[in-house]
Amino acid sequence: MATEVIMPRVDMDMTEGKIAFWYVKNGDAVTKGQVIFEIETDKATMEVDAPVTGTIDGIQGAVGESVLVGTNLGWILAAGESLPTQTPDATAQTTPQTEPEKVTAFDATPAAATNEPAAMSGADPSALRATPLARSLAHANGIDLLSLPGSGPNGRVQGADVMHAVRQTPMGGDAGSDLHLNWIVRAEGIPLVLLHGFGADQGGWRNLAAQIKGVAIIGIDLPNHGKSGSSTIGSLDDVAAAVVSRLNREGVKEFHLLGHSLGGATALAMAEMVSSRLRSLTLLAPAGLGADINGGFIDGLCRANSEASLKPWLAELFHDERLLSSSFVATAYKQLESVQKREGLRAMAKVLMPDGTQATSKRTALEGLAVPTKVIWGNDDRIIPLKHAQGLPGRVALHVLKNVGHLSYIEATDDVAALLMEQMR
Amino acid sequence: MSNEMRELSYSQAIQEALGLAMERDERVFLMGEDIGVYGGAFQVTGDLIHRFGEDRVMDTPISELAGAGVAVGAALLNRRPVYEFQFSDFAALAMEQIVNQAAKIRFMLGGKTSVPLVMRFPCGSGTGAAAQHSQSLESWFAHVPGLKVVQPSTPADAKGMLLAAIEDPDPVMFFEHKLLYKMKGHVPEGYYTEPLNQAKIRRQGSDVTIVASAIMVHKALEAAAIVEKEGISVEVIDLRSLRPMDYSTLIDSVCKTTRLICVYEGTKQFGIGTEVAAAIVESAAFDRLDAPIIRLGGADCPLPYNPELEKAAVPQVPNIVEAIRRSVKGRI
Numbered sequence: 001m002a003t004e005v006i007m008p009r010v011d012m013d014m015t016e017g018k019i020a021f022w023y024v025k026n027g028d029a030v031t032k033g034q035v036i037f038e039i040e041t042d043k044a045t046m047e048v049d050a051p052v053t054g055t056i057d058g059i060q061g062a063v064g065e066s067v068l069v070g071t072n073l074g075w076i077l078a079a080g081e082s083l084p085t086q087t088p089d090a091t092a093q094t095t096p097q098t099e100p101e102k103v104t105a106f107d108a109t110p111a112a113a114t115n116e117p118a119a120m121s122g123a124d125p126s127a128l129r130a131t132p133l134a135r136s137l138a139h140a141n142g143i144d145l146l147s148l149p150g151s152g153p154n155g156r157v158q159g160a161d162v163m164h165a166v167r168q169t170p171m172g173g174d175a176g177s178d179l180h181l182n183w184i185v186r187a188e189g190i191p192l193v194l195l196h197g198f199g200a201d202q203g204g205w206r207n208l209a210a211q212i213k214g215v216a217i218i219g220i221d222l223p224n225h226g227k228s229g230s231s232t233i234g235s236l237d238d239v240a241a242a243v244v245s246r247l248n249r250e251g252v253k254e255f256h257l258l259g260h261s262l263g264g265a266t267a268l269a270m271a272e273m274v275s276s277r278l279r280s281l282t283l284l285a286p287a288g289l290g291a292d293i294n295g296g297f298i299d300g301l302c303r304a305n306s307e308a309s310l311k312p313w314l315a316e317l318f319h320d321e322r323l324l325s326s327s328f329v330a331t332a333y334k335q336l337e338s339v340q341k342r343e344g345l346r347a348m349a350k351v352l353m354p355d356g357t358q359a360t361s362k363r364t365a366l367e368g369l370a371v372p373t374k375v376i377w378g379n380d381d382r383i384i385p386l387k388h389a390q391g392l393p394g395r396v397a398l399h400v401l402k403n404v405g406h407l408s409y410i411e412a413t414d415d416v417a418a419l420l421m422e423q424m425r
Numbered sequence: 426m427s428n429e430m431r432e433l434s435y436s437q438a439i440q441e442a443l444g445l446a447m448e449r450d451e452r453v454f455l456m457g458e459d460i461g462v463y464g465g466a467f468q469v470t471g472d473l474i475h476r477f478g479e480d481r482v483m484d485t486p487i488s489e490l491a492g493a494g495v496a497v498g499a500a501l502l503n504r505r506p507v508y509e510f511q512f513s514d515f516a517a518l519a520m521e522q523i524v525n526q527a528a529k530i531r532f533m534l535g536g537k538t539s540v541p542l543v544m545r546f547p548c549g550s551g552t553g554a555a556a557q558h559s560q561s562l563e564s565w566f567a568h569v570p571g572l573k574v575v576q577p578s579t580p581a582d583a584k585g586m587l588l589a590a591i592e593d594p595d596p597v598m599f600f601e602h603k604l605l606y607k608m609k610g611h612v613p614e615g616y617y618t619e620p621l622n623q624a625k626i627r628r629q630g631s632d633v634t635i636v637a638s639a640i641m642v643h644k645a646l647e648a649a650a651i652v653e654k655e656g657i658s659v660e661v662i663d664l665r666s667l668r669p670m671d672y673s674t675l676i677d678s679v680c681k682t683t684r685l686i687c688v689y690e691g692t693k694q695f696g697i698g699t700e701v702a703a704a705i706v707e708s709a710a711f712d713r714l715d716a717p718i719i720r721l722g723g724a725d726c727p728l729p730y731n732p733e734l735e736k737a738a739v740p741q742v743p744n745i746v747e748a749i750r751r752s753v754k755g756r757i
Contacts, residue, residue, distance in 0.1 A: 133683050133715040152716075159683060159715040235712070360709075364681045368631070 002081045003052045005036065005059075005074040007067050010046055015155075017041050018066045019073070028056045030076060037073070054078045068155035072127070130157035136234070137162040140241030163273065166241075166248060179246040180227035184209045184217040190279055191216035192256040192424065195243065195263030197406075198287075198353075199301045199335055199345065201226025208409045211417035215424055218255070220246060222263065224344030225335065233348045236288065236360045240269035253277060256424050260284040260409060261384065262352070268362035271369055280423040281373045284408050284416065285381050287352075288362035290388035295356020297383055302346045307333045319380040319405035366393050372423050373397065376416060378404030431614060436469045436606040438580035439545075442587040443470065443507065445616050447477050450505060453591055454481040456496055457509030457545075466511040467547050467606055493519035493544070497527045500542040505591055512558045513546030513600065516565075527596040528571030539594040543587070549602040549640060549690055550735055556727035559735070561639075561691035566598045567667040567700070573597040574668040575621055578642040580610040582665060585619030593621060602639040602690075624671035626678070630660035632753050633684035636675055636701050638664040641688040641740065648745035657753050667697060675701060676708045683715035684752045690739050693722025719748045 007017050021038040030036055030050040038047050059074035061067055075083055130138070130145050134157045138145045143165050150157035182202055184194070192215050194205045202219025203226065209217050221228040223242050233239055243266060247255065256279045259267030264286020271281055287293065300313035307329050314332055315321045336342050352359055366373065374397045377386045383406040389398050399419055404411045433441065446453045454477075460470040461484040474482040485492040489510065496506040510516055516523065523544065531539045550559035567574045573595055577583040583601065590597035627642060628649055637645040642663040649659035660678050664670070679685050685705055687698025698720040705711070705718065721740040729735050 131715045132712050136712040235709075361677065364677070367629070 002057075002078070002084055003054065003076045004072055005048075005051070005056075005076060007039065007061075007069050007071045007073060008048060009069045010039070010041060011043065014041050014069055016066050016068045019061050019063050020045055021063060022059065024056045024059075026057050026059055026074075030054065030056055050076060052076055052078070054081075058083045068150075070154060128157070129155060131159060133159035134162045136237065137166075137241060139234070140238040141166045141245045166244065167274075178229035178231075179223065179242055180221040181246055181250055182219045182221075184219050185212070185215065187214060187216040189216060190254050190256060190424075191218050191252060192258060192420070193218045193220065193243075193247065193252070195220060195222065195257070195259040195266050196225065197261030197263050198298065198349070199225070199332060200260075201335065203331065205409070207413050208417060208420075211413055212420060215256075218247075218250075218252070222266065224341060224348050230341065230344040233351055236265055236269045236352060236362065237273070239266045239352075240273055244270060244274055254279055256280045256282075258282040258284065258420065259286060261406065262287050264288060265352075265358075265360070265362055268365040269360075272362070272365045275369060275371075278369075278371050280371050281369065282420055282423055283373075283375045285377050285384050285406050286375065286388075287358055287384055288360060288365075289392070290361070290363075290385070291357050292385055292388070293353055293356060293358050294383045295353070298349050298353050298356065301332075301336070302342065302349055304333065304336060310336070316382045317406045319378060319403050319411060323411060363392075366396055369393075369396075374399060374419055374423060376401065376408055376419060378406060378408050378411065380404060381406045430611055432609045433580050433584075433612040434606065435580045435583050435601070435608050435610070436467060438584040438610075438612045439469050439587055439601065440471050440473065441612070442584040442591075443473060444476065446505075446507075446588055446591045447473070447481060449616065450591075452503065453505040453507065454483065454499075455507050455509065456483045456485050456492055458485055458487055458492070458511050460484060460509050465509060467603065469545075469547075469601075469606070470509065489515050489518035490522060493522035494526075496542055496544070497522050497530075497540055500527070500540045500596075501530065501538060503541075505541050505543075507543040507545060507591060509545045510547070512554075513548035513562055514557050514560050516544075516546060516562060523566070523572070523596070523598075524569050528569050531595065532571060540596045541591075541594050542596040543590045543593075543599055544596070545587075545599045545601060547603050547606075548600050549604060550723075550728050550739055551604045551640075553730065553732055553735065555730040559728040561600075561602075561689070561723065563598070563600045563638075563667055564691050564696050564700075567670075567697070569668075571596070572668060573621055573666070574600070575666045576600040576602070576639045577619075577665060578602075578605065578639050578663050580608065580612045582619055582625075582663075584612055585617050586621060586665070588616060589618035589621050592618060597621065600639065604640050608643075619665075621666050622669045622671060624665055624674040625663045626660065626674070627663045628659065628661040630658035630682065632658045632682055633686060633749055634660045634662060634675070634678040634682045635686045635688055635745070635749075636662045636664060636678075636698070637688040638667065638697055639690065641690060644740065644742050645688050645745055647742045648749060651742070651746050652749050652753075655750075657749060659749060664697070664701075667700075670700070670704070672704050672708070675705065676710045679705050679710040680713045683713050685710075685714070686719045686721065686745070686748050686752055688721045688740050688745055688748075690723050692725060693720055694725060696720070696722045698722055716752045719752055721745060721748055 017039040020040045024036045032053045034050045035047045036050045054076040057075050057077050061073045145157055148157050148161050148165050151161050152158045201221045205219050223231045254277050257267050264283040265288030268288045297313050297316050304310035310333050311329050315324050375389050376399045377389050378401050401408050401412045409416045461474040461482050464471045496508040499506045527540045548561050566572050575586050577586045590599050635645040645661045687701045689697040702718045724738040
């Protein structure tokens, strides 16, 4: 089989090397021991010999490019050999210069080479080394892992590398790029980002937004909601990453964040991912703080085939059911009209709230959060129980609104607006 | 509660629990070699024989198999035996009664009866007692459905968990690390129980989770304090119970920190950390892992008598510190 030409490790500390010069080009015949390229490390410039005799082909890596130790730079073909269709996993082979890693009695077993057939574009997927966290973050943010330099051992891409890329590329990212974002109010200064609940969309913020003065307001439709496209959601973090990615694309760096219900859980997940960008956090009856949720409501919403069958479930949202207007029902039902949307919602509910249980707790997101944080709950919430607000960190303010159900921003718009203004002073 | 900060040693806490259980329930009695006038190989039963008499603090002949058999039989007849092994290593002699009888009877008799038995096992290395008196064999028992296996790490837990173990209707294997016997800590007065199925977060952190048991909890806490100065925030979870294991606490923690180190004294292979690591990889925490999991366990050899080699054969604080740095700084 063809012989690989790789970036060698020429000293113990070396993790990457720069290609300084190619002495050969594709098609050149080389003999074993002949100098084929030159590299620069932090410490020295060095010539690299051909390991075997044959014909050079498949050269990759331009002069001036820095690549990780072990990276494939080309091939030497013997007579009759052709270029392999896939380069072997760079981690599966050892370079002669590589010292075996020292293993003590307590050492971890060396991690197996990652060999996931990732559906990635560009470079060779089989050469990819990435932690599970990096993979899930990259997936959620639409980042191509193969395009990232890995800061871990042997170039392993770690979570921080992906998050760095997310922050660096405001235009990048596929997931979230199709989320519908609406500047409800355009103004100077740090904007307030509003995240709606399950089955709702950014249109529901109209009344609340009208009460907020002098602040830019952004409404975002979560995946599978409103005018946003359908996408497969694997976790709450996926939802959060999509929102972050959309905000990146919009060029929004810092923001005040308000989330209701599922949007609240999303906001908590965002607080974990991008806490340094938050200016304040306001959670209205958030999901993500406990296990219970009104499973009948979620199920009913996903299954309703008419406004009439939807209406009784929507009534659960209110303390004062007289507030359930026919236009509210009509708007809510519109969410479900398209089969694709409905399937998207169902799939999302199945992942995030399987069997009427909230799958993910984000309670710890509130610990150590350094921005003003308020949790606002109606005392008659029949969707997510008020008890989830107990035992939160002491610096989180809890406001329990009397005679209010799950939709405090509709049933107590003035109170929520006033509390929100306090947050953004 | 009077005298809130009263301190007892781990062995005093166990003795207090035994006394309270015997006062409260006359079905409770103690069995074991030299637990009477001699007060137990590690002086845990102390003077209980003088308080409760030799019918309730019974010295048994030097046959662990016979003793365990009597204990299982007594438990079947609704007594509450607490059987002390001099060293957990000697459990090997009593395995038939523990594994094939005590663990199975409730199931094989369709739940019509149970075996409310507690077995206490002084375990672990560090006393220069060589290969047959120093092992950590708790994972043997954790492999057997029908048993509960606990390993308290503090005096307060030792008392509360032992009282819970004696109340429990099923056989509970109670492991006491010998080096903890002299450790002092706050122990509440009076009768109380601690759950037998819950891990405890001993220290909160955000960069890496250490799951440890018994004496390793204390070593992990020491290591965490050292690396705190380097800006590394370590969460230390005390497993407390191996079977049932409190998986959800572990999973939540790893989801938060994204990194996991398991520290345990038993042989690394097929050990406690092996189970924890596998459970994490099977769980929702998989997608949150940002570094390979590290297991620090006992060396793959019989424990040496030589004190230096003995120390080298089980994880020590510097090993844990080094593992934390490797995990957090992406050096694995």
